[in-house]
Amino acid sequence: GESVGLHLPTLSVQEGDNSIINCAYSNSASDYFIWYKQESGKGPQFIIDIRSNMDKRQGQRVTVLLNKTVKHLSLQIAATQPGDSAVYFCAEANAGGTSYGKLTFGQGTILTVHP
Amino acid sequence: GAGVSQSPSNKVTEKGKDVELRCDPISGHTALYWYRQSLGQGLEFLIYFQGNSAPDKSGLPSDRFSAERTGGSVSTLTIQRTQQEDSAVYLCASSRGTTGELFFGEGSRLTVL
Numbered sequence: 001g002e003s004v005g006l007h008l009p010t011l012s013v014q015e016g017d018n019s020i021i022n023c024a025y026s027n028s029a030s031d032y033f034i035w036y037k038q039e040s041g042k043g044p045q046f047i048i049d050i051r052s053n054m055d056k057r058q059g060q061r062v063t064v065l066l067n068k069t070v071k072h073l074s075l076q077i078a079a080t081q082p083g084d085s086a087v088y089f090c091a092e093a094n095a096g097g098t099s100y101g102k103l104t105f106g107q108g109t110i111l112t113v114h115p
Numbered sequence: 116g117a118g119v120s121q122s123p124s125n126k127v128t129e130k131g132k133d134v135e136l137r138c139d140p141i142s143g144h145t146a147l148y149w150y151r152q153s154l155g156q157g158l159e160f161l162i163y164f165q166g167n168s169a170p171d172k173s174g175l176p177s178d179r180f181s182a183e184r185t186g187g188s189v190s191t192l193t194i195q196r197t198q199q200e201d202s203a204v205y206l207c208a209s210s211r212g213t214t215g216e217l218f219f220g221e222g223s224r225l226t227v228l
Binding site for chain 2: 032034041042043044045046049089091093098099100101102103104105106107108
């Protein structure tokens, strides 16, 4: 089946810098996209989501951008902090499914923030 | 507690044995999901329960896997005749309705020897 994938498996940044994590998706039927953060030994934690009728959505220190033309999703983290160090997963779902919680996850990007 | 609770946190079993993994979702959440996380396959959807509707079992990898949800709350994932490739972290999540904002537990790490 179609899947969501990531361009970069690892990203290292300095504290205070902005981080950008990228994701490519291949299922053109997907209409809902979401980012999760997973810290070591814990379950994934919701960060932010976006529907396909939007190009941009902002949260607290995070922004998700969606480019449907090239099927690309990105997560921007402003003023990255050591506590942001984790694995970040993008995921997608579509309205043809039974639930937006039935997600197809990408492989993940490891973000390391150096003090 | 306020979050999703899973037990056991770690389970080591021998090939061929059956295992049961338990999930207590957040009170009031109508939807419950099981996912599997392994090094080779990433995070995979297994099964989804919503209220009293028939579960969506489309992600279960074989008929050795089954799950039930009793009383619309606690769920048990059962793996029969475990195989080494079943070794993974099994994550349970709950949510309000059909939103994609899932609340995950910390998982049950299964090791099949």
